[in-house]
Amino acid sequence: MSLLQPFENLLLYGLTGAGKTAQLLEMIKAMTAATGKKALAYVSDWGSLASLKLHAAGGQLELEEYKYPTDPFVWIDGACTGRRLVNGKWLPGKPGEYCLIAMESLTGMGDLVTNALGHQVAEGKQVGGNAMAAPKLAIQADGYVINVAANSPTHYHMAQKYLLEKVWQSQTLGVPVVWTAHEDVAMPLKRDDQGNLRPEVAVDVGVQGMIGPLVAGHALTMHLAKYFVYTFRLKQEVKPSGTQHVLLTARHKDGLYEGLANNRAPLGVRVPERVVPADVVQVLQAIQKARKGVS
Numbered sequence: 001m002s003l004l005q006p007f008e009n010l011l012l013y014g015l016t017g018a019g020k021t022a023q024l025l026e027m028i029k030a031m032t033a034a035t036g037k038k039a040l041a042y043v044s045d046w047g048s049l050a051s052l053k054l055h056a057a058g059g060q061l062e063l064e065e066y067k068y069p070t071d072p073f074v075w076i077d078g079a080c081t082g083r084r085l086v087n088g089k090w091l092p093g094k095p096g097e098y099c100l101i102a103m104e105s106l107t108g109m110g111d112l113v114t115n116a117l118g119h120q121v122a123e124g125k126q127v128g129g130n131a132m133a134a135p136k137l138a139i140q141a142d143g144y145v146i147n148v149a150a151n152s153p154t155h156y157h158m159a160q161k162y163l164l165e166k167v168w169q170s171q172t173l174g175v176p177v178v179w180t181a182h183e184d185v186a187m188p189l190k191r192d193d194q195g196n197l198r199p200e201v202a203v204d205v206g207v208q209g210m211i212g213p214l215v216a217g218h219a220l221t222m223h224l225a226k227y228f229v230y231t232f233r234l235k236q237e238v239k240p241s242g243t244q245h246v247l248l249t250a251r252h253k254d255g256l257y258e259g260l261a262n263n264r265a266p267l268g269v270r271v272p273e274r275v276v277p278a279d280v281v282q283v284l285q286a287i288q289k290a291r292k293g294v295s
Contacts, residue, residue: 004176014234110216184214
């Protein structure tokens, strides 16, 4: 049974060590076994590269790796349109040859884009209006001049808009697409009677902020999940008995925060909202089985 349909996408997010890459690899194993096809991963997150390379050596996965200082806008555009880099040139790819395309990770892409925008300002270019809106620092030492990049709020807005469009674009590839992202906490704000911005608290449940994916700042953290068919959060919990990895598939309370997740199971079908140990393959198999039962 296929874990995802060709038109479906999935977002896995969590802190470092939560198990995002491990769960992605388990999905790849299951999908290659079910379809006989390889997977393809575009990797801008160097922390996961070693694990992915080991898996690629087994023949189930092909990699397209971002290498600094390649232009990140061009690289991300190539990834989200399913192209392949051959001898330094992006050529049309064949997404249909793969059981799954992975984007590792959305947070890494956001970091690349904001860094590139900051460097353009540090070099004196106009980016998003007034280049001086973003501070810059030139360090002179030992005959070198090093421009230290920084970002203005406009840059984050530009990066978020660009990456959101690329998420949409990746949904047209015609194969299942899995994105990963780091975790963020966003604090909803509202203006009080004096016009001051203050954290908005949901008094009935005591929620002071939302846990969601990190993408070039906080603005998309509370809203990105709506653009994915499935959004799952991975969490590492330390217990007296040891560490355990948890998969959360529905909105949930976590201390003073609410974690975002969505399994979009058919009405009347119950999907485990908390899976310990984390097992994304099990959850997706249950959802697909339930959908067949109600179709």
